[in-house]
Amino acid sequence: MGEDSTIQEQAILEDLLRACRRNWGWQVREVVPIKRGWMNLKWRIVTDEGDFLLKQYNRERYKLYAPDDLQFAFEQQSRLHDTGLPCPRPLAHQDRILLESERGERFMVMPFCAGELVPPGRGNTDRMHSLGRATGLMHRLLNDGSIGRAASGPQFRPPAREERLVHWDAVRAQAAAAGRGELVAAIERQRRTTETITLDAFKPLRTGWAHRDLWADNVLFGESKVSAILDFDRLKYDYPPLDMARAILSYALDETLDVLPAEAFVAGYREECSLGEGELTAALQLLWYLESPWWITAEKRVRGTPPERFAKEMEWMATHMERLRERLGHL
Structure with missing residues (x-):
């Protein structure tokens, strides 16, 4: 500085x-x-x-x-x-x-809240169960009818697949023109995965009020449970399951997605709020569709910052999208 x-x-x-x-x-x-x-x-x-x-x-x-x-x-x-x-x-x-x-x-x-931050990819089953329950409670309270504020629809409206493909073509051309060959391959993976997506998969997802920034910098933990959820600045009417997807990618993805913390999160969530079969898988796909253009770009990545972590998540999702349902089973 x-x-x-x-x-x-x-x-x-x-x-x-x-x-x-x-x-x-x-x-x-x-x-x-x-x-x-x-x-x-x-x-x-x-x-x-x-x-x-x-x-x-x-x-x-x-x-x-x-x-x-x-x-x-x-x-x-x-x-x-x-x-x-x-x-x-x-x-x-x-x-x-x-x-x-x-x-x-x-x-x-x-x-000021006591507690510690858990680094990305390091969520254990006890903490994830607690976070799942807290997230379910948050969604239940936010959507209990107390909010009289009208919402015209979810904040994120997924663009058509063809529109997103045009985006990736433009980003790939920018990276190639700048001589950033190391980024072209990552951009091409995003494009190929986009070709496999159907927006119909997102239709069953619930809409409602959500936190919309439930990642590792915004949750404090005690020894085995959540001590505080922080930073509600982005709260909007959207898809509450995106909060679940963001939390699970943040804490359960290291080199691969650890299913046990994901299952613990879902079990905790269902103690407070209903969750349909396959809803988490669809939410993870929607989160990737939302965030991938933010973090996979034609520009050189900054090391040691949250954007580097988010780019890693988007690359993992693009690489493993077809196996996601097989990996998560009924979640």
Whole structure:
């Protein structure tokens, strides 16, 4: 990180701490940066009233959000906390959770949650059972009829196969023109797998309110169970089974997909929410159809970051799509 960036971050932090003192009267004793996430800044702040997470929304990334959608997501997170889901309850000031500082920085604050992150591919059966149950509870509560907000349809509307094939042809041509032969083969695999997909396979999947970012950076665990689900910023009306698929790819896929943690997740999920036979397999296919254009591109990949992990998942899915149902059986 450059010196200018460090100075800028410090100025943002001081601005936000002034807002926290003004809103809640805290005496801040310690501040610890949290280096996780994309573009947004986060800190653990230790105060005379307890420990909190302070999250700043990067001004460029904030343009991707609608403020009312964020406020709605935070309100649902609060409701989920109050009805038993392990997740922090965001703090409000004058009935607003998404706040703005004197210098125009958007931010939110919530209690700091204890627990540890489990690295991708390292979910054991106990933790996956707990995460499956928590995910089922979250879906059941989100879709219990309490939300009166109308939804015009799922957030993701799968494009026609022909449209996606045109996309892969263009990406492959870009990679070839740039001399990136190492990427051409990966792009070609995505294209070949796309040829095997029928959108009819996605029709039985349930629509409803979902978290939409249930991956390894957004779940904290205790010794054997979930201690907190985090980051509800992307909550929207979509396909809840995509949450299941994202969690299972995140935790059960290492060099190959470990079926035992996947089965444990499904067993936990079914304790709270119904799940049709083969629904997980269809959700994994839909997740690949959604995310593969995000992570398989004509550009050189950045090492050691979440995009590298996501690209690995998309490549595994494209390579093993035909055997997915055989591998997962009835799930």
